[in-house]
Amino acid sequence: MTEIKNAHLTTLKGAYDTELMEATLRIRRWDPDTQRARFDTFTVTVPVTASVLDALDAIKDTHDGTLAYRKSCRMAVCGSCGMRIDGGAALACKTPMKKFVDAGHTITVSPMGNLPVIKDLVVDMAPFWEKIRAVKPYLDTKDEEVPDTEWRVAPEHGDMIHKESLCILCGCCVSECNSMESDPDFLGPAALAKAYRFVGDTRDTDTRERLRDLNGAHGIWDCTRCYFCNQRCPKGVDPRDAIAKLGAESFKEGFVRDEGARHAKVFVDSTFKGGYLRETELVPKTIGPVNAVKDIPFALQLARAGKVPNPLSPHKAKDNDEVKRLWKLLEKEAKGAERPRAQHPDAVREG
Amino acid sequence: MHDHVSRSRDACYVLAVVRTPAYPAVYVRGTAARRLFPEVSVIRHDVIVLGAGLAGMRAAIEAKRRGVDVAVISKLHPTRSHSGAAEGGINAALGNATEDSSDSHAFDTIKGSDYLGDQDAIEVFAREAPNDIYELEHMGAVFTRAADGKLAQRPFGAAGAPRTVYSADITGHVLIHVLYEQLIKHDVKVYEEFFATQVVVDEGRCAGVIAWDTKSGGLHAIEANHVILATGGVGRMYYGTTNAFACTGDGMSLAWRAGVPLKDMEFLQFHPTTLKSNGVLITEGCRGEGGYLRNKDGDRFMVGDAPNAMELASRDVVSRAEWKEIADGRGVDGCVMLDLTHLGWKKIKSRLPGSRELAIDYAGVDPIETPIPVRPGAHYMMGGVDCDLWGETMVPGLWAAGEVACVSIHGANRLGGNSLMETIVFGRRAGQAAAERVLEQGDTGARIEPGVLADEDRRIAGILNNDQGERPGALREELAKTMYDKAGVFRTEEALAECQATVHDLRERAQTLRLDDHGSVFNTDLTNALELLSLLECADCLVTSALARKESRGAHSRLDHTERDDETWLKHTLNWCDDGEVRLDYRPVTITKHQPLARSY
Secondary structure, eight states: OOOOTTGGGGSOTTTTOOOEEEEEEEEEEEETTTTEEEEEEEEEEEETTOBHHHHHHHHHHHTOTTOOOOOSOSSSSSOOOEEEETTEEEEGGGSBSHHHHHTTOOEEEEOOSSSOEEETTEEOOHHHHHHHHHTOOSOOOOOSSOOSSOOBOOHHHHGGGTTGGGOOOOOHHHHTOHHHHHOTTSOHHHHHHHHHHHHTOTTOSOHHHHHHHHTSTTSGGGOOOOOHHHHHOTTOOOHHHHHHHHHHHHHHTTOOOSHHHHHHHHHHHHHHHHSSOOHHHHHHHHHOHHHHHHTHHHHHHHHHTTOSOOSSSOOOOTTHHHHHHHHHHHHHHHHHOOOOOOBOHHHHHHO | OHHHHHHHHHGGGOOOOOOOSSSOOOOOOSSGGGGSOSSOOEEEOSEEEEOOSHHHHHHHHHHHHTTOOEEEEESSOGGGSGGGGOOSOEEOOOOSSSOOOHHHHHHHHHHHTTTOSOHHHHHHHHHHHHHHHHHHHHHTOOOOBOTTSSBOEEOOTTOSSOOEEOSTTOHHHHHHHHHHHHHHHTTOEEEETEEEEEEEEETTEEEEEEEEETTTOOEEEEEOSEEEEOOOOOGGGSSSBSSOTTOSOHHHHHHHHTTOOEEOTTOEEEEEEEOTTTOOBOOTHHHHTTOEEEOTTSOOTHHHHOTTTGGGSOHHHHHHHHHHHHHTTOSBTTBEEEEOGGGOHHHHHHHOHHHHHHHHHHTOOOTTTSOEEEEEEEEEESOEEEOOTTSBOSSTTEEEOGGGEESSSSTTSOOTTHHHHHHHHHHHHHHHHHHHHHHHHOOOOOOOOHHHHHHHHHHHHHHHHOOSSBOHHHHHHHHHHHHHHHSSSEEOHHHHHHHHHHHHHHHHHTTSBOOSOOOSSSOHHHHHHHHHHHHHHHHHHHHHHHHHOOSOBTTBEESSSOSOOHHHHOEEEEEEEETTEEEEEEEEOOOSSOOOOOOOO
């Protein structure tokens, strides 16, 4: 065999050198056979750089092979390992263990909410995917053939859907969605962010139909604006902001009849009039005069508790003109702005 | 012809149930179950695509468009596939940034492959790439745009022009979602979280697959005359790897056991910039945008090995230079430094936001202020299932596309941005060819015989019920460290021989794996064990091929045979499965225009 001078190059010395720590996790287990839950606590030795997912792997590889959870990329892009860590949904791979270990805190890991549990930390994502499917989640250009060049999209128009296209469909937002807890049929933050990804796409030709569908039951106006989805999203998608953008686009298209839309409009109108919200106008203008009459007994109860402001002399801002000036400025901008459209390859050729 | 297809559709909604003492029967759907034998019924499709990454979904969409009954089987939900982790971009000679041509793309790829790539395949690839990009864009891919609204293109390693179309540094993510959207649009049936355990060959023809339903448990026979393997890579056989946990070479192992040779398995690409903590990839785009590599003294060491291309030399060249710096003691804590600080926050935030996020999350540094410690990590298997230009293997009806396949485009070394393009071009071609074959040929008559299913059932039950021996996780870690230490960037006869002995020992020990979980519902203990078996078979092929190839070419760098030897070794390695053992064989490389030249950057 030939003499090799640099044989030391085959192995990277110190490749596995790393500082270790002891991590303790309390895990909610769900046994699909007995349909019973329990909590197990494990202590494992992991590198100081370990994520919660690495700690779960250490448990599975060395303590208890029955522990079930989903994982794949371990770099926060595949969306497999959404689970609740101390009660809030997060990606296990994106949550470092060290801060908990340093604080001497035992984290509690449990499955995501709003989805049925299959086993341990694994939930049934089927209802989630159904809702994604429900928003027609693909670009509609009405084209039969693929042209031989690209659409022309101005960089700033492409940026309009930048945040929504970051979504990895992990379900963390849905796990924490308050609206979905009371109405399991609510489309929910993930599907609605996906919907805006197409409404805001300047190549899509189906905007009006999309918005009409989203203004139906269980649609955009059923969001309670709790902002938990924005808070829990591991990728900065900000689904609630996407829902707000869908609301604004709906107004532009004249979809203003939903109670939710009317409710939003009262806020706008009443601040224009007096700089404040006029609560007594809110109910009849949102749910209509007939339903408002039906609610009179409830209103009286509120009045007895001192919760109803005087309807005859509503709050008024001292300098309401400034509010009006701002309002008009915004309205002008909104009216001047046409929906931007990408340039179709055919138009590029003709022009 | 169409009559036949519709007949086969009538019979397709019968579902498989296997009843054994090991796992209780699952469920029966459909009405035709009673027509078959009592215990087992069978699902049928015209075409099955195994794997739902970019290549798999692209193949499925193409087959479906052509009017055949296609189903996708994947051990993950489609958007969980590892294609989504690709960052930098996808290469096609659009010429949007500067003058470019398919010929130039082809030549760069041939040179990059160290002349081991088949030139006829590379020509097809480079020629068809641009239209596939326009199609992706038309499907809705959100690519980064230039000021004129056209697709922006960035420079990448060893490319003669800015040729890489991208979406910031999340190109794979954008593409996997756009293809999933198309999968929904075309209403393609997906068997999610089904783990394929065997590709069945009946009288020399592909008959379908046997798959374990992870969610509910139970083994299913899913028949199809055409199976397209698109299961991706095998990086998990290495300790330092950019690959997802799911990249365990399942498709390679399935094909190998079905009698198809694995080609060029010794060529495993190490990516130069991966994080030490968990192997996560920092995109080549960082260097494309102007990042520097520095050693502990702050020197740009690439000046030694690639004075012209510097950090944008081919990946094998950069990985070797880094490995040498670190092994010779000029690294920092086992790493070199990827310095982006001079690019400024604005460029980093707009062009490389994902890399910044990864560096903050997994290395604890913000690249706007601090260089990122990086080292080479196993990244991409250039080799794979031997197939022709349409993806068909030696077993009629068994096809392959994407990383699992070896057409071969990448030869001894792949260029950054070419793998995403390969998934699309060759995924589409495989889907098209398989569909056309269905429409021309009709049913080939290949079937999964009950005995085959029963045998597989016994094998899986044996693994599932075993509680003796070592845990899969322990063996996986031993394999990964052995491979990283002894079959890494630099190789010697001695190290490879030791590595081979360990792999053989591990294969022996893996015959009995201790499982804690003997249940049927979401048993990842079982799937981990099955994945380990795939990894071991692929590792055996890799190390056996590497030991035999006594030259240095592309990613295969032998310290005891430092030169490229075209006289003896300008040929593909074929690994055959000989009763579970690796048997080597060779085949010439296809050369059309470009005779091998010395390769320097």
